[in-house]
Amino acid sequence: MVVLSKLFKDGLEKGLQCSDLTHSGSCKQNVTLNTYKFLISNLKYFAPVIFLPLLVHLRSLNKKMLKDTFQYYIGAVAAGTTTGWCIMAMICLLRHVFGKFGYYTTAFLPSLIGSFATWAIPSPKVHRLYETSVFQCTIESFILQRKTMLTKLIAESKLLRTFIFMCCSSLIMNAKQEKSYRGFWLLQPTPTTTLVHPKNQAALNEEAEEESVHLLKPCSHKISSCVRYALQGAKTYFILGLTLDLIKMLMSKVATSEKGFMTKLLAKTGNFKIHSCALLTTYVTFYRLVHCYFNRVCGADTKLNHTAAAFLSGSSFIFYPKLTLFCYALVLGIQISWQHLEVYLSNEHEDAFEWIKNIPFSKLFYSLCLAYLVNTYCLRSRYVSGLGATIINGITNNYAKTINGNIERIEQQLASRSPSL
Numbered sequence: 001m002v003v004l005s006k007l008f009k010d011g012l013e014k015g016l017q018c019s020d021l022t023h024s025g026s027c028k029q030n031v032t033l034n035t036y037k038f039l040i041s042n043l044k045y046f047a048p049v050i051f052l053p054l055l056v057h058l059r060s061l062n063k064k065m066l067k068d069t070f071q072y073y074i075g076a077v078a079a080g081t082t083t084g085w086c087i088m089a090m091i092c093l094l095r096h097v098f099g100k101f102g103y104y105t106t107a108f109l110p111s112l113i114g115s116f117a118t119w120a121i122p123s124p125k126v127h128r129l130y131e132t133s134v135f136q137c138t139i140e141s142f143i144l145q146r147k148t149m150l151t152k153l154i155a156e157s158k159l160l161r162t163f164i165f166m167c168c169s170s171l172i173m174n175a176k177q178e179k180s181y182r183g184f185w186l187l188q189p190t191p192t193t194t195l196v197h198p199k200n201q202a203a204l205n206e207e208a209e210e211e212s213v214h215l216l217k218p219c220s221h222k223i224s225s226c227v228r229y230a231l232q233g234a235k236t237y238f239i240l241g242l243t244l245d246l247i248k249m250l251m252s253k254v255a256t257s258e259k260g261f262m263t264k265l266l267a268k269t270g271n272f273k274i275h276s277c278a279l280l281t282t283y284v285t286f287y288r289l290v291h292c293y294f295n296r297v298c299g300a301d302t303k304l305n306h307t308a309a310a311f312l313s314g315s316s317f318i319f320y321p322k323l324t325l326f327c328y329a330l331v332l333g334i335q336i337s338w339q340h341l342e343v344y345l346s347n348e349h350e351d352a353f354e355w356i357k358n359i360p361f362s363k364l365f366y367s368l369c370l371a372y373l374v375n376t377y378c379l380r381s382r383y384v385s386g387l388g389a390t391i392i393n394g395i396t397n398n399y400a401k402t403i404n405g406n407i408e409r410i411e412q413q414l415a416s417r418s419p420s421l
């Protein structure tokens with residue numbers, strides 16, 4: 001294995017042109033051609049990412065929801081195309097400015113500068129999608145590298161991952177119930193009128209009036225029987241999980257030389273696993289039963305009951321302890337904890353905290369994380385998860401994959417010339 005610094009000194013910095021590493025043809029041609037290629041790649045990548053979560057709301061789907069989702073899709077595609085395009089253009093530009101591919105100017109600096117293009121799309125929802133995905137993949141990359149004691153422990157211990165997931169589950173489910181977090185999560189919490197986030201008081205007044213009749217009962221769900229309520233959740237999430245597992249199976253790749261739709265489909269059935277189905281069904285059933293049980297024991301639906309139910313039901317993660325899902329929960333958990341800290345500091349130390357609130361931490365972290373992620377993928381793709389690679393290549397039409405392939409090829413050539421390295 002060639003050491004990266006050696007690779008850049010002996011290989012990449014020695015007068016390599018763009019055509020040796022990033023693209024064929026001239027830089028101008030490449031930038032023009034890739035504009036529409038990036039657009040098509042983003043359209044393809046974001047279609048399942050944005051439209052599949054609609055499955056959860058299939059029964060309550062309406063015109064407004066479809067319109068909002070379509071606008072969200074267009075915003076995500078525009079942000080991806082612009083960001084990918086800027087990074088690609090910066091790679092060429094920096095090579096021309098410095099006259100060579102340097103350690104930081106090949107992928108890190110172009111991605112850092114290009115990341116600011118994401119903010120050109122004025123949609124907080126799109127910004128949240130990009131931030132969450134990039135933070136999630138960066139944490140996953142750190143865990144995959146196992147360079148610290150903590151990341152090593154998380155990578156090797158299912159129990160530790162499950163415990164952290166349980167903590168995140170309680171934070172996320174509470175935030176969903178208070179409506180301070182409206183993004184995607186595996187479960188929809190039982191609506192309640194007793195937990196109201198201060199920011200959403202006005203918005204919830206109407207709902208509170210509608211559901212005030214349920215305040216007299218220990219549980220706030222509309223179905224009269226708790227067991228029936230849990231079974232209804234199990235049925236809905238069983239179908240949803242099964243659909244997701246089927247989609248995953250259909251999208252999986254199979255190594256078969258034979259052609260034909262049916263032959264490939266039969267080969268793919270071997271990849272069918274009921275992971276999502278098992279996780280979602282257990283999670284929702286456990287959550288609803290435990291929550292109802294606590295409500296009945298205490299005689300009322302309290303925040304503590306809900307937190308405990310969401311925490312305990314998070315243990316179903318043990319059935320499907322996937323690192324990608326763990327990192328998603330962890331990012332949401334950290335974001336929600338930060339929100340709580342902001343509210344606390346604003347209330348307790350309003351003057352002293354005011355200047356910190358104005359620093360765009362998430363934007364700064366996003367740029368650094370994106371630059372780190374693209375740089376790691378281009379130089380050492382094995383340290384980036386499958387999801388990270390799919391996102392990077394989906395947005396850049398496999399541009400990063402080409403750079404990584406060329407770097408590995410140059411690395412092999414150098415290694416064959418100097419076997420001692």
Ligand SMILES: [Zn+2]
Nearest residue numbers: 018026027092
């Ligand atoms: Zn170029």
Ligand SMILES: [Zn+2]
Nearest residue numbers: 219221226292
């Ligand atoms: Zn109940």
